[in-house]
Every structure is written in C-alpha cells, then in structure tokens.
Amino acid sequence: MSILKEPLFHFFLLGVAIFGWFSYLNPSQSEPASGDQIVVDMQDINRLIDQFQSTWQRPPTPQELEELQEAFLRQEVLVREARALGLDWGDSIIRSRLAQKMEFLTLSLAQASEPDDATLQAHLAENSARFLRPERVAFQQVAMGPSPDAERINEVLDALNGGADPALFAGPSMLPNALPLSSPQKVDATMGRGFHAALIEMPEGQWVGPVPSGFGYHLVWIESREPAHLPAFDDIREEVLFDWRSNLKSDLSEAQFDTLKEKYDLITPSPEDITRRLNQ
Structure with missing residues (x-):
C-alpha cells in the first residue's frame, strides 16, 4: 500500500472518492427558497422507498409510503427547530454521531474496494502470522481427583498402559473423557488454564501423568497432534479480504x-498547563 503514502493520492482519494461517495449515498437537496420552506422531492421519495425495500425486501404500499413521508417531514421540522434553539451545540452524542458518520465514509470506501487475488496473496504473505492456524491436539484423560497418592497413580498408569479400559478408573467428573483435535484455547477453556502447555512435551500413544488442572489431577493419552500451519489461500480468501x-x-x-x-x-494547552491542572 505504498501509494497511500503519496500526498497527491490523499488529496485525490479524500477529495474525490470519499466525498464523492458521500454525495452518492446522500444526494444533496437544493437550497430552499426560504428558511421556512421544506421541500420533499423525488430524490427523497426514492431514498425512502429504497430504505424500506432494503429492510422489508418489498416496496412500500401507497399508505406506507405516505407514513414514511410524514415521518420524514416530522423529523425535518423537529431537527430544524432544535437547531434554531441551538440544541445541537455542545451535545456530545451529536458530536460523536457526526464523527462516526465521517468514519463511515472511509469504511464504506474500503468495503467497496475489490482487490485482485495477487494483491490479497501479497497481503497474506506480508501478514502470514495473522492467519496461522495454531497447533491442535487430541487426547483422552482419566480424572484422578484433587489429591491422588503416588501409589494409586502408578497403579492406574501401569494398568492403562497394559491395555485396561480407561472407563474403569475414571472418577466422578463433569469433564469430557476425550477431546478431538483442539486448539490450545479450547483445551484450556475445557480443562483449565495451562493444561495445554503441560501436554506439549508429552509423547503420543502412551498414558502419562499426572497433569494438574483446576479440577484436580489427570492421566493423559495423546492420540494425535496437528502442527501449526498456514492454510491454502483459497481456503481463507474471505478472511484475507476482510x-x-x-x-x-x-x-x-x-x-x-x-x-x-x-x-x-490547532491550538491546545501547553504541556505545562496540563501538568499544573493534573496536579491541582
């Protein structure tokens, strides 16, 4: 995006595209003949119809359109009277809304941009860490309770590694006996924070432990692992586009x-003035 650093691009883009986009979304009305005149023209009617159709997936009936027009007139009258009374001045909600609308112009322009695949692939290459899929692990576990003794742990480990059914040793627990291939976040969300880290160095195809968690201690069998990887571009194109x-x-x-x-x-208080005020 080096072109974005060019000043001429800024002026062209911001002066033409952004404000041109605003004009497209909000067609300007001609100035009224007097401050007491409110004009509803066909541009207003078309906009009311389009807004209704976008919401309800059908055009409004004549009665509905009449109600929309009446609501538009009511809003316009109240807005003008509020401005005449100065109710918009210094209102933080109005100021925030106007700032949001300015930001929306930029967002609309970005959302309307359609880069080609070469641009997206370059973006993927430059920001691959954002799209990297974390490693995943699948495992079984046998809950041994909050304070199992070493002799009991060794006894169960020997039995499990000898081919015994894990269900014979599972104590009362609301935890699943097994998790399919799962990300570190899912493992920790299920078993408690830090549980995944304890599995990193464990061998596959062997019962090991005990592994502590917030629920007690567990014996674990690592079934399989999937290393961290970057998916193919076609599989994550929409994600890269976003x-x-x-x-x-x-x-x-x-x-x-x-x-x-x-x-x-721009005129702002000096750092000294700010410091004095904060120290009051």
Missing part, C-alpha cells in the same frame, strides 16, 4: 484525518 479491507480502512482513516487536520489551526 483483513485487507480492515487495513485499508485504517490507512484511509489516518490519511483522511491528516489531510483534513491541515485545514485548521
């Missing part, structure tokens, strides 16, 4: 703010 757009949105948002900020002479 991440690429998120990056683009972040870059465009910063570019938008930096460009718009240049329009203003």
Whole structure:
C-alpha cells in the first residue's frame, strides 16, 4: 500500500472518492427558497422507498409510503427547530454521531474496494502470522481427583498402559473423557488454564501423568497432534479480504484525518498547563 503514502493520492482519494461517495449515498437537496420552506422531492421519495425495500425486501404500499413521508417531514421540522434553539451545540452524542458518520465514509470506501487475488496473496504473505492456524491436539484423560497418592497413580498408569479400559478408573467428573483435535484455547477453556502447555512435551500413544488442572489431577493419552500451519489461500480468501479491507480502512482513516487536520489551526494547552491542572 505504498501509494497511500503519496500526498497527491490523499488529496485525490479524500477529495474525490470519499466525498464523492458521500454525495452518492446522500444526494444533496437544493437550497430552499426560504428558511421556512421544506421541500420533499423525488430524490427523497426514492431514498425512502429504497430504505424500506432494503429492510422489508418489498416496496412500500401507497399508505406506507405516505407514513414514511410524514415521518420524514416530522423529523425535518423537529431537527430544524432544535437547531434554531441551538440544541445541537455542545451535545456530545451529536458530536460523536457526526464523527462516526465521517468514519463511515472511509469504511464504506474500503468495503467497496475489490482487490485482485495477487494483491490479497501479497497481503497474506506480508501478514502470514495473522492467519496461522495454531497447533491442535487430541487426547483422552482419566480424572484422578484433587489429591491422588503416588501409589494409586502408578497403579492406574501401569494398568492403562497394559491395555485396561480407561472407563474403569475414571472418577466422578463433569469433564469430557476425550477431546478431538483442539486448539490450545479450547483445551484450556475445557480443562483449565495451562493444561495445554503441560501436554506439549508429552509423547503420543502412551498414558502419562499426572497433569494438574483446576479440577484436580489427570492421566493423559495423546492420540494425535496437528502442527501449526498456514492454510491454502483459497481456503481463507474471505478472511484475507476482510483483513485487507480492515487495513485499508485504517490507512484511509489516518490519511483522511491528516489531510483534513491541515485545514485548521490547532491550538491546545501547553504541556505545562496540563501538568499544573493534573496536579491541582
């Protein structure tokens, strides 16, 4: 995305694309002949119909459209009167909403961008760690209770490794007797934090333990492991596309703010003033 660092690109993109996109989403109305005039034109009607159809998957009936138009007029009258009274001034909710709408312009532009596969594959190569699938492990476990003695543990281990049925030794527990291939997060969510870390060095195909958990002690049989890996591009294309757009949105948002900020002479308290205030 080196092109995003070019100032000319900022001005073109932000001046044309972002505000052009806003104009497309919100077609401007002609100025009223007087401050007391409210005009509802066909652009407004079309927008009301489109919004209704987007929600209900059908066009509105004449009566529904009349109600939509009446609601639009009611809102417009109340908004104008609120502005006339200055109710919008200094309102943190309104300020936050306006800032969100400006951010939405950038988000809409990023969401509308359709990169080719070469661009996405390059993004995947540059950010492969984000898409890496963690190692997974499948295992069985036998709960030995909160304080089993060493002799009992050795006795059960010998029996299990001799081919005994694990169900013969399982104590009362709400934990599953086995987990299929599972990520470290799932293992720890099921067995308690740190349980997966204790399995990392354990051999496969052998009963070992005891392994502590928040539920007591366990004997464990590692059935199989799947190493960490990067999936094929075709399998995660949508995930890569989402991440690429998120990056683009972040870059465009910063570019938008930096460009718009240049329009203003920013005056802020000095660090000394801030320090004095914090020390009061």
